[in-house]
Amino acid sequence: MVLTAAAAAREILVRLHDVMAARTSAQAKLNAVTEIVADGLTSEVASIYLLREGVLELYATHGLDQAAVHVTTLALGEGLVGTIAQNVETLNLDEAAAHPDFAYRPETGEDKFHSFAGVPIIRRERAVGVLAVQHAEPRRYADIEIEALQTVAMVLSELIANAGLVDSAAVATTRTQSTATARVAGFRLVDGMGAGVAVYHQPRIHIEHTVAEDTEAERRRVYTAFDKMRDQIERMQQQAEFGVGGEHDEILEMYKMFAYDEGWSRRINEAIDSGLTAEAAIERVQQRTRMRMREIDDPLLRDRMHDLEDLSNRLIRIVSGRLGTAAQIGLREDSILIAKNLGPAELLEYDRRRLKGVVLEEGSLTAHVTIVARAMGVPVLGRAKDIKRQVAEGDPLLLDVTSETLFVRPTQAMEEAFETKLALSQKRRAAFNALRTEPPVTADGHRVTVMVNAGLRDDVAAVELTGADGIGLFRTEFQFLVSATLPARERQQRLYRDVLDAAGDKPVVFRTVDIGGDKALPYLDHDEAGEEENPAMGWRALRLALEREGLMKAQARALIEAGAGRTLNVMFPMVSEPWEFDEARAIFETQRAWLADRGRKLPNQIRYGAMLEVPALAEVLDLLLPRLDFLSIGTNDLTQFLFAADRAHPKLAVRYDWLSPSILRFLARVTAPARAAGVPLAVCGEMGGRPLEALALIGLGIDRLSITPAAVGPIKAMVRTLDRAAITAAMAGWLADPPADLRGTLTAWAAAAGVELD
Structure with a gap:
């Protein structure tokens, strides 16, 4: 044909x-x-x-x-x-x-x-x-x-x-009419608690007329709608209440890029050429997008497709002249928003004073809406299956993202328990806030360094808010993950300089980009790696960066230029053997020499470190330690590699225990040579942010932790009630002759010693 x-x-x-x-x-x-x-x-x-x-x-x-x-x-x-x-x-x-x-x-x-x-x-x-x-x-x-x-x-x-x-x-969403209390489980996207009535986002406009009478008239309607939509996004970017700058601003830039995409508007025009109305043409292209989304395995690329779906919904609403969303109608009381998914711009339209939380049927940690919600301070629960079958508009809701739960039509007892937990949470936050200016010193006088992990420009504010000692891990890949194209060197440099400026005299450790594997980027060709059956152990992090030398050179120069006049701390991820560290360091040194030859201002010092995530590196630490300025243990990846247990697999969760004697013995074996070589050793990851696990780490001799900002207060409180010498002696005995339940033994010891764990 x-x-x-x-x-x-x-x-x-x-x-x-x-x-x-x-x-x-x-x-x-x-x-x-x-x-x-x-x-x-x-x-x-x-x-x-x-x-x-x-x-x-x-x-x-x-x-x-x-x-x-x-x-x-x-x-x-x-x-x-x-x-x-x-x-x-x-x-x-x-x-x-x-x-x-x-x-x-x-x-x-x-x-x-x-x-x-x-x-x-x-x-x-x-x-x-x-x-x-x-x-x-x-x-x-x-x-x-x-x-x-x-x-x-x-x-x-x-x-x-x-x-x-x-x-x-x-053709209608069915839901069992019920007044009974229900509990909906989900996935923690943005922490927090909130109470309000259920409000449906309702982004869809249902197309009533599909066949066009006048093709040119339909085309003019679409052109006008595109102009209005682009104006809305421009205004939204200027008026975002959390201010200018940061990854959320870059997200809106990318979102705006979709809005101006000629390919998208061309496909809509082609659909109008086929004889469809403006609304039907937009919906036709949107259906194709949805079908493609079903075939996409990469969650990051799927999240970008959600942005395009958001724009399609917005365009249909404009061209049809109908409001269609709760944001445009306005929230009349404290509300919890219910949606299948949201685009970042749609969330920004809501009144932050009334919006107490969001529950999504889908959603992911890397979705743009999650990043924007975090910047707005709105708690978000994701992956709440069949939410619309269990919740009706106007139902009273209690959202507790910390426990990954939504309570629907709660009883009075539930409401009282929720209010008690909320009050306790606020009281504990106040108590932790009081420790902000207090140093994390053990009861027997040993100083522990407590730093935070970050990945967004805005995260740096957590250093001041929590009283942390600096940023022990800044994940530079986030800028790459939210961008539609490879970030230019100048853009990278601006981010790194802003982070250093915001941190002031406190140190920042930049981890070079950790992409590839399960963090694939749509704008990088991954054909060499093929279809990876186990991306966590695949072509990623330093392995990919050393092969993509241009990518690493650009990042090296951006970091060196940003660190001019200061101390620059650079850490390489997923080092398996010493030669990988040497090659990565050589790329940085070559860029430093290149800039020096051109009279550019340089960092006062560049300190180079490695992340120990691959167990093989422990076997050659004696060769690597003399070349290192510092070493960090990435417990998230390290533990799953040691156990051969995917940390995201629900059936393997019980095997993923940081207080297993095998993990603790491994860490003790790494700690001893690092201490002997005088190389500072830190733990970066969730393990260090849990008071009981952090207690064990201090007992092993690890006194530098880089953790999530929310964990700084609890860790400080634990450290200040701890006798380091006592836990060191106890840990040595337990590792020599492990009890059947080391977690239980450690918990009992902490209770008897008066160590604050909660």
């Missing part, structure tokens, strides 16, 4: 327009549609299946046995048609019977057909039917034919909804 996608769809839509306008029955219209589709795609079969009474019923066909109409049914997930509807996905097969989900229905007479292509008929984000074509000769349908099918499916959605042909439950 030698036609563009737009021309192919338009040819069919012109004929469909007449069918929809005719005063005939819905059945007659659907029969006519199958004939038009079969003719337009030169296909021998075209069939329409509709979701009725919970099953997919063959409702109209051209090419299959007419006796099968209203007789043949398939359950959701059954056969190719059921699979398309259940997964809301497209199938395009040259040999249908070879697909594992193929189900033969003899009454249809389909045994002579080999090719099969089908698309879901979508209404309000749910499949309410399937449009399928078949052909006797084995062949895959061309992309333009699939796009034409998807466009026809949009028109069919309007037709069948207006005719009332599908289950009402299929």
